[in-house]
Amino acid sequence: MINETIKKAIKENSEEMVNIRQKLHSEPELSWEEYKTSQFVYDYLQELGIESRKTEPTGVIGELVGGKAGKIVALRADMDALSVEELNEDLPYKSAEKGKMHACGHDAHTAMLLAAAKALVEVKEELPGTVRFIFQPAEEVATGAKAMVEQGAVEGADNVFGIHIWSQSPTHSVSCTPGPSFASADIFKVNFKGRGGHGAMPQACIDAAVIASSFVMNLQSIVSRTIDPAQPAVITVGKMIVGTRFNVIAENAEIEGTVRCFDPAVRDHIEKQLQVYADHTASIYGGTAELEYIRGTQAVINGSESAELVQQVAIEAFGENRLYEEKPTMGGEDFSFYLDEVPGSFALVGSGNPEKDTEWAHHHGRFNVDEEALETGAELYAQYAWAYLTK
Template identity: 60%
Template sequence: MKELKTLVQKYKAEIIDFRRDLHQHPELQFEEFRTTEKVAEVLDQLEIPYRKTEPTGIIAELVGANPGKTVALRAYMDALPVQELTEDIPYKSLEDGKIHACGHDAHTAMLLTAAKALKEVQAQLKGTVRFIFQPSEENAQGAKAMVAQDAVDGVDDVFGIHVWSQMLSGTASCVVGSSFASADIFSIDFKGRGGHGAMPDACVDAAVMVSAFVMNVQSVVSRETNPLDPVVVTVGKMDVGTRFNVIAENARLEGTVRCFSLETRDRVEKALKRYAEQTALMYGGTATLEYNYGTVPVVNDEEDALFAQELIKENFGEAALIQKSPTTGGEDFSYFTEHTSGCFALVGCGNPEKDTQWAHHHGRFNVDEDAMEIGVELYGQYAFEYLNK
């Protein structure tokens, strides 16, 4: 443990430089070609064998001197279509309308640095460390693509990290059980009968239908689901009407459902369909629901989560470990844990003195770079101690 801690300090400047380079050159989902090449360059220097996945991404393996299990460490590389609003940083995004607004640049830098540190203790490793540099997390497709390309074949355990601006730098969390919610997308098309705005009696107003649905749909949460089983139904977009004096014939809305139970997910989907169809029928129109399953909930394995908690306390002190409540944010790490045991940790990167407390996906989001040391060390210690325990 002391040796890995020393190695992390040795590479501190390199962690920051690599992260800042990625921050200046953000790439969106399945477009992370430059990022993939930058990671490959470092792996070549380290003489760690790897293979590129399609269309982007890398899977590398470090085989220890002694036989043993295989543990996978996962990070992701994609940015967001968000305009960077921070003006006073020397590594501001050079891509208009694109920014690493969720910390994936830090994740990639942390995992790559963990690979450097583990390479130096390769002779002490019993087993294999697999490094998964995943593309396209923001649209929940990357993990699925990596699994299809054998990312978890032969893996005994998988560990992931996300920097978290809503936690103070110097802290970390890895809860037992539910960590992230499922993240589904739905759309509903309402159909009425258009006409002149001065003659509503001759029409069926889709604007009224969609408005009534939005006002009533939260009853699905308050009256049709278990109050002890959290669920969120959000309507984020509506498109209705063509002109100020035309009764709308068509209306379309889009939204998301987040929950921690697959049974609740199924119940909400059926309720949305019923609410949409009956609301439209009440006004003389029709409605069609399209419901697309996204990620399943991330549920941390109990033994793994407790193991990670002990590592946090041993390496960073008792005060560093916090029990962060589950979030209804989505996370496609769940596609890995469908195939093997594992857990997912959060590393605090919020620091008001450095203006890094902004919410994820905000244009001013940034990372307290001192927090990346904890991420690197936690990656390295988890792999080393898992294989050697």
């Protein structure tokens, strides 16, 4: 009976949810700049009668206390946009901010969780426990979740659940597989120093361009020759700055890249090997190297009990044909910081529809969401909260 009440409430508020998503899409705010978005969320929760508080500087936490005593389940949505120029020229709700865009679906996440909150208000008196709504800033820079945790986002919570819209999967599909879901995501920076000079006199110089190039070409053997092939890992160099002029041998070279994996031991190993490769490569040519390794998000590892509950909820709410198994991705997600504190899981809701041109990759300027998927995401949030509190 309650499940049908939730489903009905989501459907009845579907148009409002889409309107909210489009409003947020047209008014994107970057990480740690979500002032208008967080104020909108706070005001909306207040209108629903959900006790809420703001976190510093741009987060919001709301709590719906049920009519019966019980556990606390936390639901999370992220709110920040990206520094991406929108290329969807024909959208009536296209980004009004040049160089800023919701290119990853966080506008949809926020709208879905607000709709879920509204639906759960309708069954408040029957709720045996508390639902906490976490509206998080700065996921795209992997620092928002940690800040929210430090400000009590999951304090006292028994479980946490999050959703990500997924353009690579068909609209309405749902995946939540126990075990690894998103990889840890780290940044490394290497500064190589040689000795500059005239391009016509290389014998008097130590070419930083050669050192850096050799390092880039060789570091892939860290994965291919020092790590168990059964352990997934990726090392990518995305940025190289070297040289100042066509006839000047470079004295300095700067490299930046990322490391992705699932196993903490592999993560430690790669960090050590990067230092070894940088030092040895530089020394071969007579230069020096300085490595900075910045640990970002942890790997998102779905708890078995929580993930299996998501699967059960999805089957009961949408049918078994909607459930699929997404392979672990090397993408990063700071939802991991919540899972470091309490058990939970992170689900994917498909929004890819070739007829609506919504299969573009996340972070692309043509990214868009099939808004029919919003009902699925909103209901999954709400039904999961109900199922967890009543199980």
